[in-house]
Amino acid sequence: xxxxxxxxxxxxxxxxxxxxxxxxxxxxxxxxxxxxxxxxxxxxxxxxxxxxxxxxxxxxxxxxxxxxxxxxxxxxxxxxxxxxxxxxxxxxxxxxxxxxxxxxxxxxxxxxxxxxxxxxxxxxxxxxxxxxxxxxxxxxxxxxxxxxxxxxxxxxxxxxxxxxxxxxxxxxxxxxxxxxxxxxxxxxxxxxxxxxxxxxxxxxxxxxxxxxxxxxxxxxxxxxxxxxxxxxxxxxxxxxxxxxxxxxxxxxxxxxxxxxxxxxxxxxxxxxxxxxxxxxxxxxxxxxxxxxxxxxxxxxxxxxxxxxxxxxxxxxxxxxxxxxxxxxxxxxxxxxxxxxxxxxxxxxxxxxxxxxxxxxxxxxxxxxxxxxxxxxxxxxxxxxxxxxxxxxxxxxxxxxxxxxxxxxxxxxxxxxxxxxxxxxxxxxxxxxxxxxxxxxxxxxxxxxxxxxxxxxxxxxxxxxxxxxxxxxxxxxxxxxxxxxxxxxxxxxxxxxxxxxxxxxxxxxxxxxxxxxxxxxxxxxxxxxxxxxxxxxxxxxxxxxxxxxxxxxxxxxxxxxxxxxxxxxxxxxxxxxxxxxxxxxxxxxxxxxxxxxxxxxxxxxxxxxxxxxxxxx
Amino acid sequence: xxxxxxxxxxxxxxxxxxxxxxxxxxxxxxxxxxxxxxxxxxxxxxxxxxxxxxxxxxxxxxxxxxxxxxxxxxxxxxxxxxxxxxxxxxxxxxxxxxxxxxxxxxxxxxxxxxxxxxxxxxxxxxxxxxxxxxxxxxxxxxxxxxxxxxxxxxxxxxxxxxxxxxxxxxxxxxxxxxxxxxxxxxxxxxxxxxxxxxxxxxxxxxxxxxxx
Numbered sequence: 001x002x003x004x005x006x007x008x009x010x011x012x013x014x015x016x017x018x019x020x021x022x023x024x025x026x027x028x029x030x031x032x033x034x035x036x037x038x039x040x041x042x043x044x045x046x047x048x049x050x051x052x053x054x055x056x057x058x059x060x061x062x063x064x065x066x067x068x069x070x071x072x073x074x075x076x077x078x079x080x081x082x083x084x085x086x087x088x089x090x091x092x093x094x095x096x097x098x099x100x101x102x103x104x105x106x107x108x109x110x111x112x113x114x115x116x117x118x119x120x121x122x123x124x125x126x127x128x129x130x131x132x133x134x135x136x137x138x139x140x141x142x143x144x145x146x147x148x149x150x151x152x153x154x155x156x157x158x159x160x161x162x163x164x165x166x167x168x169x170x171x172x173x174x175x176x177x178x179x180x181x182x183x184x185x186x187x188x189x190x191x192x193x194x195x196x197x198x199x200x201x202x203x204x205x206x207x208x209x210x211x212x213x214x215x216x217x218x219x220x221x222x223x224x225x226x227x228x229x230x231x232x233x234x235x236x237x238x239x240x241x242x243x244x245x246x247x248x249x250x251x252x253x254x255x256x257x258x259x260x261x262x263x264x265x266x267x268x269x270x271x272x273x274x275x276x277x278x279x280x281x282x283x284x285x286x287x288x289x290x291x292x293x294x295x296x297x298x299x300x301x302x303x304x305x306x307x308x309x310x311x312x313x314x315x316x317x318x319x320x321x322x323x324x325x326x327x328x329x330x331x332x333x334x335x336x337x338x339x340x341x342x343x344x345x346x347x348x349x350x351x352x353x354x355x356x357x358x359x360x361x362x363x364x365x366x367x368x369x370x371x372x373x374x375x376x377x378x379x380x381x382x383x384x385x386x387x388x389x390x391x392x393x394x395x396x397x398x399x400x401x402x403x404x405x406x407x408x409x410x411x412x413x414x415x416x417x418x419x420x421x422x423x424x425x426x427x428x429x430x431x432x433x434x435x436x437x438x439x440x441x442x443x444x445x446x447x448x449x450x451x452x453x454x455x456x457x458x459x460x461x462x463x464x465x466x467x468x469x470x471x472x473x474x475x476x477x478x479x480x481x482x483x484x485x486x487x488x489x490x491x492x493x494x495x496x497x498x499x500x501x502x503x504x505x506x507x508x509x510x511x512x513x514x515x516x517x518x519x520x521x522x523x524x525x526x527x528x529x530x531x532x533x534x535x536x537x538x539x540x541x542x543x544x545x546x547x548x549x550x551x552x553x554x555x556x557x558x559x560x561x562x563x564x565x566x567x568x569x570x571x572x573x574x575x576x577x578x579x580x581x582x583x584x585x586x587x588x589x590x591x592x593x594x595x596x597x598x599x600x601x602x603x604x605x606x607x608x609x610x611x612x613x614x615x616x
Numbered sequence: 617x618x619x620x621x622x623x624x625x626x627x628x629x630x631x632x633x634x635x636x637x638x639x640x641x642x643x644x645x646x647x648x649x650x651x652x653x654x655x656x657x658x659x660x661x662x663x664x665x666x667x668x669x670x671x672x673x674x675x676x677x678x679x680x681x682x683x684x685x686x687x688x689x690x691x692x693x694x695x696x697x698x699x700x701x702x703x704x705x706x707x708x709x710x711x712x713x714x715x716x717x718x719x720x721x722x723x724x725x726x727x728x729x730x731x732x733x734x735x736x737x738x739x740x741x742x743x744x745x746x747x748x749x750x751x752x753x754x755x756x757x758x759x760x761x762x763x764x765x766x767x768x769x770x771x772x773x774x775x776x777x778x779x780x781x782x783x784x785x786x787x788x789x790x791x792x793x794x795x796x797x798x799x800x801x802x803x804x805x806x807x808x809x810x811x812x813x814x815x816x817x818x819x820x821x822x823x824x825x826x827x828x
Contacts, residue, residue: 067636068640100662104662105659105662127638138636140641141638141641141658142641142643142650143653144642147801164804165798169645172661190646191643200644200649201645201648202647203646204646233808235798235804249819272647297812297813298817306710308812
C-alpha cells in the first residue's frame, strides 16, 4: 500500500526502482514524483497590504481588509529566525510585554449560506453579504475568543469550534479562576443568526478536548435532526470540570477521552438541547477491538516522516449521498461508513511514511478519489522552500476501490518554491465543479492559492495560482491563505492576517471559458466545505462545450467529430436546437466512446447522454 | 511541463477595499442576549499572553530534553541491543527537534532560554539531586550509565529513559494544574504532543525491557 510513496523516500528509492519500472511498463500513465522549482511567485516583494502579486489564470477581484476589532499590527506573529532578531525582540518585549498570543486575531475557516459568507476567526467570526456579486459587504462582526473559530451554517444556526482554555461560556476572557471552572468553554458553540442585528448564543456543547474542527451531517431520515462530528486535537480537560472526561492511554484507562470523536445531536426545533450522543472508537483494531488500533506514532523508516500517532481526527469530511466520511486523523487517513450517523464504522485506513500529519480530506465528485493533505509542521513554518522534500507537507491523492479500501496514488505539492519568510504547507480547499474533471482549489498559507487537476490521480498538475509576497520581506510573519474555497462561482480565500480575497477564474489553455461557465453555473444554497454534496449540471451549451474542449485538449476526438459537435452546439446556443441532429450525434458519440478509455470515455458518454436528452 | 502562462500583476486589476464597518457583537452565555461593543473593546478581548509558569515550563523542558540527548550519546558506543539503539536514535532526533521548537517559542516571546542560575545544568555538574527536573537522572546515575556497557547498559538506559519520560509527563501535568498556564495555543499544542509521544515511547520501552 505504501510502495508508491516509498518510491519517493530517498532511502528506499534504489531498492524499489526495479518494481516501479515494471509498474510503469504496464501502465503508461504511472506515478511520477512531484516537481517543485522557482517560478514567478518565488521571489515576490513583501508587505502587509502592498506585497507583490503573481497570478496565473486567476484574477484578484476584491481584497477586503480585516474588519474593525479584528486587526492590530501587534497581533502579527513573527518568530525570529536568528540570534540578532531574537535578542532585539527580547529587548523590545522587556520594555513592553507582548499583548497577544500567537494567532489571536487570525482568520480561519469559512461557510456560505443564502448569499452570506461567514469567515471564522480565532477571535469570533464575521459575516459578509456576497449575494449581489460585487464586493463582499460586511454585515456582522461577532467577538467570541477561543480559537480556532471554524464555522458551519445550517438554516438559522451557526456553529463554531472552540478549543482554547481561555475561552469562556459568555464569550469573554476575564475573571475565570481555578483549575476547574464552570465558566470555561471548550467545544461547539451554536448561535442563532436569524436576525443579523441580534445574534444570540443558544447553546454551547462542552467536549473533553474542545473542538478544533467540526463537520455537519444532516439526518437523512429526520429533517429536525442535525448531527455534528467533532474533531478535537488538544488536551483532555479535568474530570471535575466535565464529568465525562478522563485522560490517559487505553492500557491504563479504557474510558479515556482520547481515541474517539464526538457525535453531537442537534434537535433543530430546540437547539439548546444539543448534546453528545456517542463517542465512537473509530480507531479500534478491527480484530482485537483494542482502542488504539492505528498508527502509534513515530517514523516507519530511517528517512520517513515522523508521523503523529492516531488518537484523534483533525478533520472529517462527510459525503452523505455516499454514506461515507473521510477522516484525516493525525497518523492515518480513514474511511467511515456513516449509514448510521450515530455509529460511524471504519471500513478502511491508510498510512504513508511521507505523511507527518493527516490534516484534511476532500472527495472528488464521483467519490472514487480522496485528496488528503499533510500539514507537516503545523502551518506556522516555511515548508515549501527548495530544500523541503516535494512529497512532504503535500497532498496525497488516494483512490477508493469498489470494496472501499484506499490506495495512495501520488503526491501534489505547491510547485512554485517559496521563501523562508513564508509559512507554507498544504491546507484547506474544495472542488471546482467543472464537469468531466477533478479540480481542487486549495490554500497553501503564504504559498498562496493553487488549483490542482487530479483527474489522473497518478499525475496531478497545477492549472492556476495566485500568490502574494511575504507579509514582511525581512522576517517570517505568520499569514497567508487558511482556506480557499470555490463558493458559487468565485474563489474566496480567508487570509490569516490580510482579510478576505475574492478570485475569479480566467480562461487559459488549461481551462476554457466554457468549462469556467459550467462551473460558475452550479449554485448551492448552503455550502459547508466539510459536508460534500454532489455537483450536478443542467444540460446547457456551456456544459456540452466544456466536454468538447476537454476531448479536444486530450486529442481524444478527431477534427471531423469535433466540428460536428460544435455544429450542434452553435444553433442550440442561438436558441434553435436541432433534435434530430442531436439524436444522430449521440449515437456517433456512444459508438466512439467504446474506443476511448478513462476520463475521455466518461466525457464522451456524458456528452452523448446530453445530446440524447436534448433529442427528447 | 509545468504550466506558467498569463503571469500578470493583478493588483492593477483588482480593487483593494478600505476597511468596512458593521456592528460588533459580543454574545452572552447561551440564552443571554449579545451586547454591542466598540472596536477598541473588541481588540482588547483578543489580548492574551503567557505567564511565568509557561516560560519556566519551556526552560525546564529544554534542560530535561537535553539530558535525553546526552543519554543517547552514551548509547552510541555502549548499547548491545539493536532495537534499543534504534529506539534511542529516534528519541534523540525527536527530542532535538522539540528543543528547537521550545527555543523558538521562548525567542519569539523575548524570553531567555535559560532561567537565571540554570547555567551548568546541562552538564549536571555541581548540583544536588533536588535541583533536577522530574525524572532526570542524577549526576551519579549518569556516571553509572556511562560506566555500563552491553546488556547492563541497555537495561539501565531503558529504565532511566522510562523514568525520564515519565518525568516529562509529570511536568505537563504540573503545568496544566495551573489554570492560567498553557493558554498560548502553540504551547498548549506542544504540551499535548509531548504527552502523546512520550506515552507511546514509554509503552514501547516497557515492552522492549520485558523482552531483554
